[in-house]
Amino acid sequence: MIQAEEFVEAARRLGFEFYAGVPCSFLTPFINYVINDTQLTYISSANEGDALATAAGATIGGKKAVVMMQNSGLGNAVNPLTSLAYTFRIPLLLICTLRGDRQLKDEPQHELMGQITDKLLETIAVPWEFFPTEAAEIEPVLQRANAYMNQERRPYALIMRKGTVAPHALKRASIPTRSPINEGNNLGSTQKSFFTGDKEQRVSRYQVLEKIVELTQQPNTVIIATTGYTGRELFACSDRSNHLYMVGSMGCASSLGLGLSLVLPELKVVVIDGDGAALMRMGNFATIGTYGGSNLLHILLDNEAHDSTGAQATVSAGVDFAKIAQACGYGTTLAGDDLLLLDALFAADSNSSPKFAHLKIRAGTLENLPRPNLSPEAVLQRLISHISFQEKAEGREDRKF
CATH class of the missing domain: 3.40.50.970 (Thiamin diphosphate (ThDP)-binding fold, Pyr/PP domains)
Incomplete structure (x- = not known):
């Protein structure tokens, strides 16, 4: 022992x-x-x-x-x-x-x-x-x-194996303290709706990704795109060294983003999630709400379908993800189908808490949608080099592994 x-x-x-x-x-x-x-x-x-x-x-x-x-x-x-x-x-x-x-x-x-x-x-x-x-x-x-x-x-x-480590008493609180929850609402959060009410005129995923690229400065921002069409469309829209295109590991984009945002609090981490992926690992909403900081922006693009596998319907049509995020401790929670929602999200001040946007979009993707022309390993090493270069430029340590 x-x-x-x-x-x-x-x-x-x-x-x-x-x-x-x-x-x-x-x-x-x-x-x-x-x-x-x-x-x-x-x-x-x-x-x-x-x-x-x-x-x-x-x-x-x-x-x-x-x-x-x-x-x-x-x-x-x-x-x-x-x-x-x-x-x-x-x-x-x-x-x-x-x-x-x-x-x-x-x-x-x-x-x-x-x-x-x-x-x-x-x-x-x-x-x-x-x-x-x-x-x-x-x-x-x-x-x-x-x-x-x-x-x-x-x-x-x-x-x-059992009995390998001798007992050790817990002396500190196990999790950080956040704003209290009262009757299902986070008293420290802000929620706002950006719905136009016109389902037929919802924006495309590509339009949203163009807007996110426009709103993010490459030097101090990382964008993590969930698996499926989202990563491929982001690559088609703009292939930048601060992008990470997830493959596989469906639902893990938000937890990966949480880990990165915690160890690099000066870096803005933007996670682009999907409704199917979020439903698969919804427990991470609570983890992000408990531990995440204001440098983490979680954007959920909801087309109510598993788009890349044949557009089979998800159950997201009846799910209010913004209220879930609010109840889990996110500081700012927005919902809608208007691109103005993204301007509000990036401008929001949520003190020390993460920010969330639930954006309804239409299904479908680009014709002849390309795949990233770099391997996943190469994409990641490019991102790490990007972060390392930025840190050196700002006089901080090299974090490359």
Whole structure:
């Protein structure tokens, strides 16, 4: 058995200061130690996949990150592990507990995952070893993990067995305090409607993207476009070094943007989301509302359809995303079908809270819509170089990984 301090401090010496995850009783001492330390960051995510994407965003911003989860939740993280971290080559240290361990009697729901955790990691090309149980093992384990991540720029996993870490008491509040919620409304938020009432004249996605490009200055802004037509249309509209075109990892654009915005608070992070993607990972609204700052702008383009897969209808027609964002703690929440909504969003002052816009658009896309002519890895490395160049120009550190 080791002390939480022994592992966390050894990891800190290698630069690991950002943690995101979903709790497991095996991880409690570990999480408590991180929360207690004001120099470390812990993000309590609603979903293991969102935790991984948030950590990926932090890594893009230059902070080495650790993702913590129970193996029962590993299934929730398989998609971003395979289509985000693997595809873009983002190194992350994954700590996954081993519920259903063959050596222990455990709850029936953990039986199968306990048998296949190691095989599942191997299947998705994530190398692993057991979490250290003795203090003398910590440094060698971390060195092996760090060397692999530096060389391959992909995740490395440590599987933690029960009783590995000694108890550690929680001494600080687990999450930051935000404005109180009263009868479903965030008292600190501002909500405004920009509806014209003419559904037949709704703007196209491309018109919206042109407007967003017009409103964003390249040096101090990053634009993250959700998977599907949104990223491809943004590329067709204007291919800039501050753009990230998501592929796969549907629903993870907002959690990735959260992680990046937290480690680079001087950078404006604009996330362009879709209704299908937002519905898939709506729990991240609450995480953004709790942790996000005013440098995060979350724009949801809602055409009430899964456009790139055949325009099958989503259930968004009856969903008021702006009210959801307001209830989750966003500082400014706007809704409408008029491009003036974007002017209001970028001009809004929401103090220290994130900003949100729900913009209704029409379905459809451009004829002969191109795909980005750079690989996802190249797009990401271009973005990192862009951020690094901007930071050097402003006298700040180089955050390239």
